[in-house]
Amino acid sequence: MSNSALFLVVLVTAVFMVVAALCMAIWLAPKSTNPLKGEPYECGIQTRGPSWVQFKVGYYLIAILFLVFDVETVLLFPWASIFKTLGADGLILVSFFITILALGLVYAWKKGALEWK
Numbered sequence: 001m002s003n004s005a006l007f008l009v010v011l012v013t014a015v016f017m018v019v020a021a022l023c024m025a026i027w028l029a030p031k032s033t034n035p036l037k038g039e040p041y042e043c044g045i046q047t048r049g050p051s052w053v054q055f056k057v058g059y060y061l062i063a064i065l066f067l068v069f070d071v072e073t074v075l076l077f078p079w080a081s082i083f084k085t086l087g088a089d090g091l092i093l094v095s096f097f098i099t100i101l102a103l104g105l106v107y108a109w110k111k112g113a114l115e116w117k
Contacts, residue, residue, distance in 0.1 A: 061113045065105075072101050 001009075079086070079094055086093075108114060 058116060061108075065108060065113065068101065068104065072098075 075097070076094070079090065083090060
C-alpha cells in the first residue's frame with residue numbers, strides 16, 4: 001500500500017470516528033426543555049441585575065501583556081541552559097528577541113496600556 005493511500009485511509013477513518021462520536025453524543029445525550037436550564041447559576045444564589053457584565057478592557061490588556069512576558073520567560077530558560085553551545089550567534093539572536101519585546105513594552109507604555117484608569 002502506498003503512502004498516499006495509507007494517508008487517505010487514516011484520514012477517512014479519523015473523519016468517520018469524529019462524526020460517529022458526535023452523532024452518538026447528540027443521540028444519547030439527555031434532553032431537557034426546562035426554562036431554568038438557561039438561567040445563569042453561581043453557587044445556588046439567584047442573580048441580581050443583569051448577569052452579563054462587561055469587563056474593563058484593562059483586564060484583558062494586562063492579561064495579554066502578562067502572557068507575552070510569561071512566554072518570554074519560558075523561551076529564555078531553554079536558551080540559558082544551552083547558552084555556551086550557541087556562542088555569539090545565540091547571544092545576538094536572544095538580544096534581538098529581547099529588543100523586540102522591549103519595544104513592544106515601550107509601545108504599550110506610550111499608549112497607556114499600563115495605566116489603570
